[in-house]
Amino acid sequence: MDVDPEDIDAIKELVNIGVGRAAAMLNEITCSHITLQVPTLQVIGLDELDRVDGLSGPQSAATVKIDFRGFFTGTTALIFPPESAAALVMAITGEEEDQPELDALRTETLMEVGNIFINGVMGSIGNVLGQQITYTPPTYVEDTIANIARATRFDPDERVLLANTRFFVEEINVEGVIAMILEIGSLDVLLDRIASVRGD
Numbered sequence: 001m002d003v004d005p006e007d008i009d010a011i012k013e014l015v016n017i018g019v020g021r022a023a024a025m026l027n028e029i030t031c032s033h034i035t036l037q038v039p040t041l042q043v044i045g046l047d048e049l050d051r052v053d054g055l056s057g058p059q060s061a062a063t064v065k066i067d068f069r070g071f072f073t074g075t076t077a078l079i080f081p082p083e084s085a086a087a088l089v090m091a092i093t094g095e096e097e098d099q100p101e102l103d104a105l106r107t108e109t110l111m112e113v114g115n116i117f118i119n120g121v122m123g124s125i126g127n128v129l130g131q132q133i134t135y136t137p138p139t140y141v142e143d144t145i146a147n148i149a150r151a152t153r154f155d156p157d158e159r160v161l162l163a164n165t166r167f168f169v170e171e172i173n174v175e176g177v178i179a180m181i182l183e184i185g186s187l188d189v190l191l192d193r194i195a196s197v198r199g200d
Helices: 005-030 046-051 082-093 102-129 145-151 186-198
Strands: 034-045 061-070 074-080 133-135 139-143 159-169 172-182
Touching: 005 034, 005 102, 005 159, 005 186, 034 046, 046 145, 046 159, 061 082, 061 102, 061 145, 074 082, 074 102, 074 145, 082 102, 082 159, 082 172, 102 133, 102 139, 102 172, 102 186, 139 145, 159 186, 172 186
Parallel strands: none
Antiparallel strands: 034 159, 061 074, 061 133, 061 139, 074 172, 159 172
16 A cells, blocks of 8 residues: 555654653653654555664564553554663663563563553544554563564554654664554554644
């Protein structure tokens, strides 16, 4: 499916509003100076997810997923390559890599970051578009992107809104990806709602 560049920009603007909201919440909760950027957003097929730069290959990615339902339906996932996940956890917790407590903190920290981040983005989309969205509790998984994509309930042809995300924590630059996997027809519904709000 081809998506008009203006529609991509409109979706990116919504995501950026949510990212700003999530950054403010993360700063308050972690007492760290966190800034976030979303430099690019694209629409791809679910079967292309494991070929995205930084996510391809056999390494396991750290992924927090939340299913959502409302005027459009799908799953939103915050995905970190292994090195980025470790760097983010160490930056937020202050723990060193060889500390035995790091493994226990890793899942808890990434779950909290993912939950705040995804709820910030999805909540802002719902608020701006005047629609209610409900969520399932977050789940955490470490696996290859290929396996994560195969384990979803979605058809391989379904669309993914893929936003590259940069976390700047103090002096550390961490790369992550937010992937919104949409059920068939949901992207059209989202674009129609955006157009309606814009008065198109």
